[in-house]
Amino acid sequence: MRRIKLVLQYDGTNYSGWQRQTNALTIQEELEKALELITNKKIETFGSSRTDAGVHALGQTVHFDDDGTFPVLKYVSALNSTLPDEIGVLSAVEVDPKFHARFDPVKKWYRYHIYCGKPKPIFKSRTSAHLLYPLDLDAMREAAQHLIGKHDFTSFKSLTEENKEQDGVRTLFDIEIKRGGEMVLVDIWGDGFLYKMVRGLVGTLVEVGRGKETSDWAKKALEAKDRRKAGKNMPAEGLFLMQVFYKKC
Amino acid sequence: MRRIKLVLQYDGTNYSGWQRQTNALTIQEELEKALELITNKKIETFGSSRTDAGVHALGQTVHFDDDGTFPVLKYVSALNSTLPDEIGVLSAVEVDPKFHARFDPVKKWYRYHIYCGKPKPIFKSRTSAHLLYPLDLDAMREAAQHLIGKHDFTSFKSLTEENKEQDGVRTLFDIEIKRGGEMVLVDIWGDGFLYKMVRGLVGTLVEVGRGKETSDWAKKALEAKDRRKAGKNMPAEGLFLMQVFYKKC
Numbered sequence: 499m500r501r502i503k504l505v506l507q508y509d510g511t512n513y514s515g516w517q518r519q520t521n522a523l524t525i526q527e528e529l530e531k532a533l534e535l536i537t538n539k540k541i542e543t544f545g546s547s548r549t550d551a552g553v554h555a556l557g558q559t560v561h562f563d564d565d566g567t568f569p570v571l572k573y574v575s576a577l578n579s580t581l582p583d584e585i586g587v588l589s590a591v592e593v594d595p596k597f598h599a600r601f602d603p604v605k606k607w608y609r610y611h612i613y614c615g616k617p618k619p620i621f622k623s624r625t626s627a628h629l630l631y632p633l634d635l636d637a638m639r640e641a642a643q644h645l646i647g648k649h650d651f652t653s654f655k656s657l658t659e660e661n662k663e664q665d666g667v668r669t670l671f672d673i674e675i676k677r678g679g680e681m682v683l684v685d686i687w688g689d690g691f692l693y694k695m696v697r698g699l700v701g702t703l704v705e706v707g708r709g710k711e712t713s714d715w716a717k718k719a720l721e722a723k724d725r726r727k728a729g730k731n732m733p734a735e736g737l738f739l740m741q742v743f744y745k746k747c
Numbered sequence: 748m749r750r751i752k753l754v755l756q757y758d759g760t761n762y763s764g765w766q767r768q769t770n771a772l773t774i775q776e777e778l779e780k781a782l783e784l785i786t787n788k789k790i791e792t793f794g795s796s797r798t799d800a801g802v803h804a805l806g807q808t809v810h811f812d813d814d815g816t817f818p819v820l821k822y823v824s825a826l827n828s829t830l831p832d833e834i835g836v837l838s839a840v841e842v843d844p845k846f847h848a849r850f851d852p853v854k855k856w857y858r859y860h861i862y863c864g865k866p867k868p869i870f871k872s873r874t875s876a877h878l879l880y881p882l883d884l885d886a887m888r889e890a891a892q893h894l895i896g897k898h899d900f901t902s903f904k905s906l907t908e909e910n911k912e913q914d915g916v917r918t919l920f921d922i923e924i925k926r927g928g929e930m931v932l933v934d935i936w937g938d939g940f941l942y943k944m945v946r947g948l949v950g951t952l953v954e955v956g957r958g959k960e961t962s963d964w965a966k967k968a969l970e971a972k973d974r975r976k977a978g979k980n981m982p983a984e985g986l987f988l989m990q991v992f993y994k995k996c
Binding site: 507508509554574578583584585586587588616617618620621623624625 | 832833834835836866869874
């Protein structure tokens with residue numbers, strides 16, 4: 499038994515997220531199909547993050563076990579020529595058999611893309627949210643200061659049947675907001691994220707940035723521990739899982 | 748009767764080209780559907796170029812006639828909120844009733860995008876061709892010199908039932924080839940282009956750029972007036988109609 503760690507990028511537009519599902523096409527299914535095609539074995543994969551439908555990745559991290567016969571150095575090219583155009587493998591390395599893509603991350607980095615302006619961005623429509631109003635980045639940065647740190651982020655957790663009882667305490671290490679042309683980028687680093695938490699955080703910052711709420715309101719929204727008190731979730735297309743950090747490797 | 752000129756951009760990936768067809772979704776159909784929705788009238792549109800399936804545009808030019816009741820200044824925003832995300836209107840102006848988008852162009856500019864390198868470009872796969880080998884741009888520029896000017900471009904015309912007898916003489920004003928990171932851009936300006944001509948020209952330059960043929964071979968391919976003597980057509984996804992130039996407006 500040999501454990502392999504992959505770093506994956508994908509355009510998630512046409513996929514129902516990372517995780518295998520019965521009636522929908524997912525990234526995990528495509529990856530496992532490609533692995534079976536090149537190794538002739540059924541291989542189960544474990545992803546660091548269950549990215550949602552339509553969410554993209556530049557650094558999704560995945561591990562799986564193989565029987566050691568397929569050359570590690572060939573995984574990248576073999577998978578890239580087998581996977582659809584929207585999914586690519588950046589690297590494949592052998593790791594300690596105790597390494598776990600999902601349970602071992604110490605930090606994750608997400609980036610949210612917001613295109614503010616006209617005309618509507620035809621070639622960015624799959625990879626950014628489009629707002630017709632301008633954003634005050636300084637106000638957003640002020641609001642972000644209230645969110646950084648160790649908090650109960652229940653106000654930013656979208657409820658599902660499964661996560662009702664899930665503890666909401668997470669640590670946000672940093673939030674950076676910058677502009678490049680018409681594009682506003684919101685970078686968020688944390689030790690972990692609740693279901694749709696990043697999209698709720700950005701939606702809350704946008705309410706402040708557009709002047710509908712003050713930066714103090716973000717603090718109150720956080721402290722309310724009530725999903726209805728914070729901003730709406732931003733759409734999936736603007737969100738990228740950028741990088742997953744592990745203690746070793 | 749009032750004549751309106753639109754400049755359109757689109758991501759052509761999911762469309763069967765510009766021109767209306769019976770059994771396939773096209774840009775023209777989407778535009779005419781949107782025009783009918785906002786004006787409550789059936790409106791016929793005329794595009795400058797019949798871009799092929801999968802080809803993109805940053806400057807497709809279109810004209811149509813309306814009855815003068817819809818405010819010209821509102822066409823851009825009304826169409827942009829009605830059209831699908833992949834199609835956008837950049838401008839709408841009233842023009843001389845004799846203006847014709849298809850028959851009046853004096854120059855057209857196409858750009859072809861080639862991504863040379865690894866890993867495969869996930870977020871450029873819809874908008875560029877991907878080559879695994881490097882290209883010698885100086886050799887391509889030398890070959891391009893043989894193609895610039897007024898020539899019979901029959902060697903670069905893909906045959907259809909309709910264009911068999913079509914005259915192949917066209918004038919290429921200029922070809923520029925440049926690199927930005929891993930992306931090679933081929934810009935071509937001409938007074939008009941035959942069916943799939945740009946993709947055949949670029950395919951021929953690529954044969955030279957990858958070292959399979961010398962730059963003189965491009966000259967022989969042109970002079971042969973035989974499609975089989977020139978390079979293969981590059982795929983649709985790398986091609987953009989950038990701008991259409993008219994004498995006036």
